[in-house]
Amino acid sequence: xxxxxxxxxxxxxxxxxxxxxxxxxxxxxxxxxxxxxxxxxxxxxxxxxxxxxxxxxxxxxxxxxxxxxxxxxxxxxxxxxxxxxxxxxxxxxxxxxxxxxxxxxxxxxxxxxxxxxxxxxxxxxxxxxxxxxxxxxxxxxxxxxxxxxxxxxxxxxxxxxxxxxxxxxxxxxxxxxxxxxxxxxxxxxxxxxxxxxxxxxxxxxxxxxxxxxxxxxxxxxxxxxxxxxxxxxxxxxxxxxxxxxxxxxxxxxxxxxxxxxxxxxxxxxxxxxxxxxxxxxxxxxxxxxxxxxxxxxxxxxxxxxxxxxxxxxxxxxxxxxxxxxxxxxxxxxxxxxxxxxxxxxxxxxxxxxxxxxxxxxxxxxxxxxxxxxxxxxxxxxxxxxxxxxxxxxxxxxxxxxxxxxxxxxxxxxxxxxxxxxxxxxxxxxxxxxxxxxxxxxxxxxxxxxxxxxxxxxxxxxxxxxxxxxxxxxxxxxxxxxxxxxxxxxxxxxxxxxxxxxxxxxxxxxxxxxxxxxxxxxxxxxxxxxxxxxxxxxxxxxxxxxxxxxxxxxxxxxxxxxxxxxxxxxxxxxxxxxxxxxxxxxxxxxxxxxxxxxxxxxxxxxxxxxxxxxxxxxxxxxxxxxxxxxxxx
Numbered sequence: 001x002x003x004x005x006x007x008x009x010x011x012x013x014x015x016x017x018x019x020x021x022x023x024x025x026x027x028x029x030x031x032x033x034x035x036x037x038x039x040x041x042x043x044x045x046x047x048x049x050x051x052x053x054x055x056x057x058x059x060x061x062x063x064x065x066x067x068x069x070x071x072x073x074x075x076x077x078x079x080x081x082x083x084x085x086x087x088x089x090x091x092x093x094x095x096x097x098x099x100x101x102x103x104x105x106x107x108x109x110x111x112x113x114x115x116x117x118x119x120x121x122x123x124x125x126x127x128x129x130x131x132x133x134x135x136x137x138x139x140x141x142x143x144x145x146x147x148x149x150x151x152x153x154x155x156x157x158x159x160x161x162x163x164x165x166x167x168x169x170x171x172x173x174x175x176x177x178x179x180x181x182x183x184x185x186x187x188x189x190x191x192x193x194x195x196x197x198x199x200x201x202x203x204x205x206x207x208x209x210x211x212x213x214x215x216x217x218x219x220x221x222x223x224x225x226x227x228x229x230x231x232x233x234x235x236x237x238x239x240x241x242x243x244x245x246x247x248x249x250x251x252x253x254x255x256x257x258x259x260x261x262x263x264x265x266x267x268x269x270x271x272x273x274x275x276x277x278x279x280x281x282x283x284x285x286x287x288x289x290x291x292x293x294x295x296x297x298x299x300x301x302x303x304x305x306x307x308x309x310x311x312x313x314x315x316x317x318x319x320x321x322x323x324x325x326x327x328x329x330x331x332x333x334x335x336x337x338x339x340x341x342x343x344x345x346x347x348x349x350x351x352x353x354x355x356x357x358x359x360x361x362x363x364x365x366x367x368x369x370x371x372x373x374x375x376x377x378x379x380x381x382x383x384x385x386x387x388x389x390x391x392x393x394x395x396x397x398x399x400x401x402x403x404x405x406x407x408x409x410x411x412x413x414x415x416x417x418x419x420x421x422x423x424x425x426x427x428x429x430x431x432x433x434x435x436x437x438x439x440x441x442x443x444x445x446x447x448x449x450x451x452x453x454x455x456x457x458x459x460x461x462x463x464x465x466x467x468x469x470x471x472x473x474x475x476x477x478x479x480x481x482x483x484x485x486x487x488x489x490x491x492x493x494x495x496x497x498x499x500x501x502x503x504x505x506x507x508x509x510x511x512x513x514x515x516x517x518x519x520x521x522x523x524x525x526x527x528x529x530x531x532x533x534x535x536x537x538x539x540x541x542x543x544x545x546x547x548x549x550x551x552x553x554x555x556x557x558x559x560x561x562x563x564x565x566x567x568x569x570x571x572x573x574x575x576x577x578x579x580x581x582x583x584x585x586x587x588x589x590x591x592x593x594x595x596x597x598x599x600x601x602x603x604x605x606x607x608x609x610x611x612x613x614x615x616x617x618x619x620x621x622x623x624x625x626x627x628x629x630x631x632x
Contacts, residue, residue: 028209032212035062035067035159038136045172050236056140063134071128076124082143084144085140091135093134106124109123110122111123146237148234148236149241152229155224156205164205167204171200173201175198179199179201180229181228181229184225186205187205214536216530228362250411254406257309263314263333264317281340289331301323310326311325327383330383343373345404346367347400348365351396355401371404371413378416387460389491423450423545424549425546425547427550431508433556434557435557437508438508440503444501445498446498475501476523480503515563520624524548524550526614530611532611539602541602548595549594553589554591555587557587558587559630560630561627569581569620571620574600576596578595579594
């Protein structure tokens with residue numbers, strides 16, 4: 001049946017041959033696919049150091065509901081990137097035209113959805129969604145850019161459950177202008193040719209079946225076929241630069257920042273008075289950072305060259321707002337005024353952002369932070385937050401490469417790394433149980449490092465009632481009432497949140513006749529298990545490191561005797577370690593559990609070992625003690 005089904009779908013797709021310039025003649029393209037890119041042509045033409053055009057044509061067969069997003073086209077544009085034209089046509093399963101886009105069908109909307117954004121970024125949007133499958137869409141558009149800081153990346157298999165029959169990428173460079181490129185996971189390398197006016201680079205790929213992700217696999221950008229391109233020499237709004245090395249790229253950014261660090265004299269004097277008599281550099285930095293947080297707010301401002309060039313420090317001082325570039329430049333200027341040197345730094349911000357390709361200098365960053373070299377180590381300042389601790393990078397900018405911007409050029413360095421010991425959740429709970437299996441619990445938990453971030457955020461962004469609702473959603477106890485709660489935030493380079501809970505527990509134990517079954521792990525049971533997918537293709541990647549320590553002390557009701565206690569458990573692997581122990585003394589049950597998980601990359605062959613470890617943790621977390629009621 002499956003073979004016939006795929007054959008039928010293939011036959012339907014072949015009906016589109018009169019409209020398409022390529023056809024899915026490989027049955028494997030249908031397996032697991034919601035859509036087939038029959039043809040994609042991308043042509044990037046560099047006209048000069050300051051201007052280029054990109055033309056894209058796609059022909060896509062949409063097989064089912066899961067592929068309907070391919071019937072929608074989004075083309076971003078701004079003051080430096082213009083949309084020259086946009087066309088689109090759809091065809092039904094018999095090749096009959098359904099619709100051609102009219103100008104009125106193409107929407108032009110703002111890319112901004114937040115109150116704290118001032119952007120010229122917009123999106124042209126077209127929708128050729130049809131309700132009867134399969135059907136085909138053709139899109140063609142061209143953009144012209146005067147921002148040659150960015151050359152395109154070609155990712156022909158950019159969506160999951162999508163296959164590609166044929167895709168081509170062509171780059172035309174004027175004679176004497178150098179193209180830099182980086183190929184990844186391609187079956188065929190570039191083919192070069194030349195015309196009288198241009199050097200031409202051609203890439204082609206065909207018969208790409210969908211790539212299935214694997215649990216704990218690498219970022220998809222690591223395994224997809226891809227070509228990244230970048231300029232050597234470039235120009236943006238009169239600012240010429242070179243990107244062949246990180247050093248030269250950093251010089252261009254430094255040039256953008258020149259002369260923008262001048263503070264009003266009154267502000268300089270105010271800052272110098274603020275730190276008068278303070279010798280400790282860290283204390284001085286804290287004073288300036290508190291001043292920044294108390295007197296400014298973050299507004300994303302992306303207007304023309306402003307996407308890369310900060311507003312002057314005097315602007316931020318007067319207006320009280322700025323984007324990451326402006327606020328970082330302002331903080332750097334204030335620290336300089338009190339005798340603390342610092343360095344403007346580009347970074348890729350975000351908890352799941354891709355790593356910087358260190359061997360391919362290019363514009364890979366989306367955020368700016370401040371680096372403050374100290375005698376013992378380096379302090380990193382996030383200048384856009386009104387509540388972050390000075391020197392804490394956390395999951396947003398920690399443990400990744402940043403590009404330091406100096407007059408001498410750019411230099412790649414690593415930001416603060418947070419270990420499993422840094423990211424701690426330490427909990428102590430006391431539980432008093434009654435004869436019905438209900439109980440009352442007092443719980444105190446300390447969260448540090450990355451593990452404090454969720455609680456820090458709810459403290460600053462939620463009302464007490466919203467915090468209560470959040471706790472009900474996130475406390476992992478089957479049935480309870482939250483009697484009271486309190487949070488306390490302690491700032492520092494390793495910030496922490498203390499949480500106190502008073503809980504009324506319902507059916508905390510299971511009653512069966514004269515027996516009482518107690519699962520001692522009250523709040524931190526391993527709840528999900530990865531699938532053992534058989535032979536694995538990709539590396540095993542763990543992106544978080546943390547330590548959880550739980551101590552739970554139960555006071556059992558009178559009249560019960562221990563009948564069964566599980567043995568102490570201990571596991572140690574490359575991925576992490578686990579140990580749990582239970583002690584029973586009279587009516588007191590003391591349960592101690594420690595789980596430590598490491599981050600890292602591991603060979604595909606060790607994945608079953610990780611699954612086995614997690615299974616063992618899951619089983620150990622579910623172990624029970626059995627108590628039997630004494631016979632009167």
